[in-house]
């Protein structure tokens with residue numbers, strides 16, 4: 001594939017890459033089974049807006065584990081701003097458990113890494129980002145998200161992720 005990155009979905013032998021393009025493809029191919037986007041055009045646009053926001057800004061969280069010193073401080077600040085913005089958005093959920101309503105939708109999937117990856121990133125970087133009391137709405141959402149059977153059964157093992165991420169950071173520090 002062009003970027004040599006995962007994930008890649010194969011359907012009928014044909015590859016589709018880029019996570020969120022894959023999610024939209026699944027939705028368009030099996031709309032009744034996986035209605036990941038709202039039916040209302042305005043709501044669809046809003047869901048896509050937030051997905052794009054997190055695709056653009058979310059990598060700051062990962063970068064906290066890939067940097068040191070002033071650079072890490074900068075990415076920590078950016079990460080906290082992203083978490084703050086998404087926590088505010090999660091504050092509008094009301095009675096809904098998910099951004100998709102009663103069931104997870106495209107934005108829940110896009111934000112999935114906050115629910116699971118962030119804690120591993122924090123350990124590897126030695127930096128705390130996602131305090132439950134500082135981001136209460138987002139924290140409540142992560143609890144709901146991780147309880148969804150399809151999510152719970154498929155989350156990668158934290159210990160294995162830790163080994164992998166630590167190795168990545170060690171390599172990075174050795175090359176500096």
Ligand SMILES: N[C@@H](CCC(=O)N[C@@H](CS)C(=O)NCC(=O)O)C(=O)O
Pocket residue numbers: 004005006007017018019020
């Ligand atoms: N925007 C892409 C990002 C994909 C991506 O960065 N994948 C990482 C793993 S999470 C990867 O394949 N890295 C291997 C590499 O960069 O060589 C998407 O959402 O699918």
